[in-house]
Amino acid sequence: MENLEGVSIVDSHVHFAGVGCHASTFANGDVLGAYVDSCGTTFRNPRSGGCSGSDLKQDMKNLNISEVVFVECGLASPLEEASWAIGQATAGNYIIKKVVAHVPMTEGAKAVSKFLDRLNLKDGSLPCCLAGGREVYQLGYSNPKFNLCLSPEYTSSLEVLEAHGLL
DSSP states (O other): OOOOTTOOEEEEEEEEESTTSOOOOTBTTBOOSEEEOTTOOBSSOGGGTOOOHHHHHHHHHHTTEEEEEEEOOSSSOHHHHHHHHHHHHHHTOTTEEEEEEEOOGGGOHHHHHHHHHHHOOTTSOOOTTEEEEEOOOOTTTTOOOTTGGGSHHHHHHHHHHHHTTOO
């Protein structure tokens, strides 16, 4: 690996599972006590008992990763998962700086607005760490229609996200 001294990396796609958050079985059927980056790298061995926030910070420091963007991965209800990640980001735990939540895009503007309202802070604003929303469609998994993203429900959902600066 090249010398990355002085280079600060933002890992833009990280999932967390196991210790301190929600359990997962998406890696070889094992429940992870670890975090997985955008390449699917598990920094701590799932069978080692997992990792703590300090383990995460050390591993990421070793790789010059200064910040991460948590991306939803369906380990809990969308609201529970987003709330957990936002809580971590706003508390300064780990090094989560931004959150991409699972948003009910196919349910239309009203459902998206309701979801975002449930994430609002006491002053009625969205947490500044909320960077966007997504809803994953894997062909063959949930068998979505090919033109799903062109539906009126989906496009109206995009308008809501855009109005909140989340696109």
